[in-house]
Amino acid sequence: MEELVGNPLFKGIHPKKIEEIFSKVFYQEKVYEIEEIIAHSDDDCENLLIVMEGIVRGEMIDFSGKTIKIEDIPAPNPVATAFLFGQRRKLPVNIVANTKVRMMRIPRDSVIKMFQMNSYFLENYLNMISSRAQFLSMKIKFLSFKTIKGKIAQLLLDSLGSGGDTIILNRSQQSLADLFGVARPSLARAMGEMVRDKLIRVERKEVKVLNRKGLNQLMQA
Amino acid sequence: MEELVGNPLFKGIHPKKIEEIFSKVFYQEKVYEIEEIIAHSDDDCENLLIVMEGIVRGEMIDFSGKTIKIEDIPAPNPVATAFLFGQRRKLPVNIVANTKVRMMRIPRDSVIKMFQMNSYFLENYLNMISSRAQFLSMKIKFLSFKTIKGKIAQLLLDSLGSGGDTIILNRSQQSLADLFGVARPSLARAMGEMVRDKLIRVERKEVKVLNRKGLNQLMQA
DNA sequence: TGCATATTGTAACATATGTTACATTTTATC
DNA sequence: GATAAAATGTAACATATGTTACAATATGCA
Missing domain, CATH: 2.60.120.10 (Jelly Rolls)
Incomplete structure (x- = not known):
């Protein structure tokens, strides 16, 4: 035994x-x-x-x-x-x-x-x-976010915690897309729109959260 | 007590x-x-x-x-x-x-x-x-199928097992839609199209599978 | 450095699903 | 059986995402 x-x-x-x-x-x-x-x-x-x-x-x-x-x-x-x-x-x-x-x-x-x-x-x-x-x-909480932006928001706010406002993404866009179960160009577009709307700023692998409240709203839908 | x-x-x-x-x-x-x-x-x-x-x-x-x-x-x-x-x-x-x-x-x-x-x-x-x-x-199994028809096919083939070809659905359309994480009218439409395509026949709560191979194909996508 | 390869950004278009609204049918209750 | 309530079928339209293709970068390697 x-x-x-x-x-x-x-x-x-x-x-x-x-x-x-x-x-x-x-x-x-x-x-x-x-x-x-x-x-x-x-x-x-x-x-x-x-x-x-x-x-x-x-x-x-x-x-x-x-x-x-x-x-x-x-x-x-x-x-x-x-x-x-x-x-x-x-x-x-x-x-x-x-x-x-x-x-x-x-x-x-x-x-x-x-x-x-x-x-x-x-x-x-x-x-x-x-x-x-x-x-x-x-896991269900994560999967049941309908929109790609919602999933991104969830990921960012989750890995952000309470302090700071920048996240280093150590994954390729493709692997993120796989994790979310979405197509790669769709992910790129969603992130692009979030940058355009001044919710985040992206520089290479570094993502800076500019508008927490806005990200929250994306998670509602 | x-x-x-x-x-x-x-x-x-x-x-x-x-x-x-x-x-x-x-x-x-x-x-x-x-x-x-x-x-x-x-x-x-x-x-x-x-x-x-x-x-x-x-x-x-x-x-x-x-x-x-x-x-x-x-x-x-x-x-x-x-x-x-x-x-x-x-x-x-x-x-x-x-x-x-x-x-x-x-x-x-x-x-x-x-x-x-x-x-x-x-x-x-x-x-x-x-x-x-x-x-x-x-629920996770269903959430990870992308299309509604795929989810339906999964549910039907799963509860069918090996024998027989009819299933009694004991849930309302709404509760099914909730399980799948989709909107109720979308579910109705998807089932309607599956009937139109002669994959299944629906009579009240009773669903008869007419084309197993076809349902399989829906699950691949 | 130069090259090849992988990654990312972007666009046009197709499609599945959501949304809303309403008609129709079924089910429950008296 | 009559009535109300719930469930279902259907339609028109809006929208998010997928698909495909290609250009623009970045990255790794010789």
Whole structure:
């Protein structure tokens, strides 16, 4: 069980205690070879999966059969903790072995027992899904700005904080456009108009905010 | 405690049992008048708040100080369950009383004790934040499709799965439009065009997929 | 320095979506 | 069933963004 030390789900729990917990609940371990599919998208999510060794990836399959990588999950981390409970207890992605991996599989019932045996484990689990919900919430705030100028304003005011009025953009226009999910010339045009309207001044990678109130208004729409 | 029957956090728990739980942990109740601010955005989230009576709203404050209503939360429901744990334990919104309200306030420690006293309560809580994470996850998926038709295609093919070819939409056009982050008439138009192009056939809440390949193509763009 | 390459600015035009307004249909309530 | 309320269909028009193409800079490298 030493592999579980360092796993965020077992943070703050003494290794001896971890041993003790696992002596009292049912679980399985299984080894997968490279590129083997560990779990399919839409499979019922009845078990907590933990990467003990190696790296797995989550990938989406679109309907034409193409796959899109979503994220890599290395040991020692759990997989899809937000789908073991809740209304839709199904995996949203395929889980595939990037390397040879060893996975631990703990049934939901065992997990609940573990929650009641050890409040650290419970808090760690709660922290994990809560953090995820918080992160997604932030991301949505960003994505749901409709206009390009709104996204720019959000980015600028966010990275500005309270002090100062200049930001160094360390990304190319193209990468910014990708981040926003817009076309590069459209981004250039939007920034050009903001300069024209004296909201900002741009010099190479340096952006100076001239009119905070104006930027705020762009975020409303 | 009868007000808690019907509260999703206490689903499946016998009223007597609820009494018993609350006899063993610390909590407070407080009454707020109309338009009184119950909690401020960025306040540390140290307590589980439950609306016992009345309706509260969450509202965001933008940089210029204007407020934007986010959602109404009527009794008997908890508030901001996803912010009691996790990395950023701060309220993202102001909580304001829409009507005269009575709120229950349970410290995080008490909540954890309650988790360990009653596994229904624990599962209900887990279900609630998990469902929220799942909902946000789904929303992001839709937001990142550029075109409305793409979003529709994604929704249809997703809820279709492998078998059958008809879906019952249990949401109003408006709520779908909100989910997609588009305007309602735009959604109606897009669906109309898809019907015209013989990709789908719509009859009230029932949608029949006529051309899967065509829907796939809409998702590529 | 000179050259090649990448990045950025700009323009004209096409298109998707938003906005507003109203008619029509469905649903709920008495 | 009658009525009001909600949801939906549709149209005309405004606007933001995408697309394509090319010129103007900036950047890296020999």
